[in-house]
Amino acid sequence: MAPTLTEVAQRAGVSLSTASRAFSEPDRIAQDTLDRVVRAAAEIGYVASSPRRQRSGARPTRATTVAMVVPDLANPVIASFVKAAQAHGWYRRQILVLTDADNSPDREREILGELHGRVDGFIACSPRLPAHDIVELCGDAPLVLVNRDSDEVPSVLADAEHGLSQAVEYLRVLGHERIAYVQGNRLSWSNEHRVAAVRRLAQENDVDLEVLGWHAETIAGGNAAAASVVATGATAVIAHNDLVAMGIIEGAAQLGLAVPDDLSVVGIDDTTMAQVAKPQLTSIQVPMSRAGVISVDLLHGLLAAEPADAEAPRTVHLPTQLVVRQSTAPASGWNPREARR
Incomplete structure (x- = not known):
């Protein structure tokens, strides 16, 4: 295997970014540091490959x-x-x-x-x-x-806040006064962003919210979370993604609950699996x-x-959209007249 820039940095006793600048912008680092990096590269046979631009x-x-x-x-x-x-x-x-x-x-x-x-x-x-x-x-x-x-x-x-806003308001109108949110990976930017958004949205819509802990972003992770969801007393749950949502549906069935009669479930991503799930999964479409x-x-x-x-770094925000299917329904005792007020 060819020598890597990481090995050069380690041999020269510098950071990876400093080693990179030694080959791309040598005038930005001290001469003695540059000499160490170049010498280390020569000793292990590293050949720099600069980005090819036009x-x-x-x-x-x-x-x-x-x-x-x-x-x-x-x-x-x-x-x-x-x-x-x-x-x-x-x-x-x-x-x-x-x-x-x-x-x-x-x-x-x-x-x-x-x-x-x-x-x-x-x-x-x-x-x-x-x-x-x-x-x-x-x-x-x-x-x-x-x-x-x-x-x-x-x-x-992919800014899930748009879709989450629609989902929380939709569940509130259906009479769900207490909902749960099942988190994904603790290192995920999406998870952090979604939790912060759903907390604020629940407060704005006067809905009780129970945020559960981090779970694997898989069907198995959702299945493991199902008992905790039921224990909160929530009548609806929003899951970090569609896989977790489908796992919750499976776990709820094992506990004797029916979706959506006993528990409404909302996923995030709107994958093709959401369309063929039984019941078809209500999900937030992420582009x-x-x-x-x-x-x-x-x-x-x-x-x-x-x-x-x-140019200055550009950030592109992509909106999301709630897609309603069969996994959500009115809460028990829902009165459509009360919902319109």
């Missing part, structure tokens, strides 16, 4: 290589993001190298470090590492973040396919621009 608007003469890091390719919403990004990347002459970090920040760190200097740019989707750490690891390579906000690099954020296309376009702009042409 002037804005020029057509690439060859394809660029882009590393795409995702947290869990088994998640259908991540798969839809990847599929859209790969299709659009082909149009943009980008070859995507896909890596699955298995929801591990340590694995993300290792992947980014190993691929630095071997690819032209990075797209990190729903990463578990903090944004600044990712920026440091990518060094001078163009980077776009998805579902992780940053003031250092462009980002694409992750659109996020895949936009992230490729943003990275294309970074790759095509000269450093002097770089």
Whole structure:
């Protein structure tokens, strides 16, 4: 295996970002530090690979290589993001190298470090590492973040607040005075953002809210959360994603509860699985396919621009929408006349 920039940094006793600047912007670091990095690179046989750029608007003469890091390719919403990004990347002459970090920040760190200097740019989707750490690891390579906000690099954020607002108001109108929210991964930007939004929305709609702990973002995670949901006395629950929601439906059935008669369930993502679930799942539509296309376009702009042409990092917010299906119904004793007041 070829020597990596991470190994150069370790041998020279400097940070990864400093080692990166030694090859991309040597005038920005002290001469003795530069000498150490260059000497370390020579000792282990590291050959720097600088990002290949062109002037804005020029057509690439060859394809660029882009590393795409995702947290869990088994998640259908991540798969839809990847599929859209790969299709659009082909149009943009980008070859995507896909890596699955298995929801591990340590694995993300290792992947980014190993691929630095071997690819032209990075797209990190729903990463578990903090944004600044990712920026440091990518060094001078163009980077776009998805579902992780940053003031250092462009980002694409699927803002679930729009759909959550619709969901909370919808459940309130159906007579649900107490709802539960099942969290996803504790390192997820989306989870943090959604919990903060649903807390505020519940207060604004005069709805009692019970926020449950972190769970695996899988059907098994939702199944494990079902008993806790029932124990809250909530008549409705919003889950971090569709997989968790379907797990809650399965777990509720094992406890003798019917959905939606005894418990209304709302998911987030509106995957194809929501449409074929039994009952069909009410879900908040999150445009992750659109996020895949936009992230490729943003990275294309970074790759095509000269450093002097770089603009301030751009953040793209994508709205979400509630899609009502069979897994939600009025609470017991619901009076439509009271709901209209």
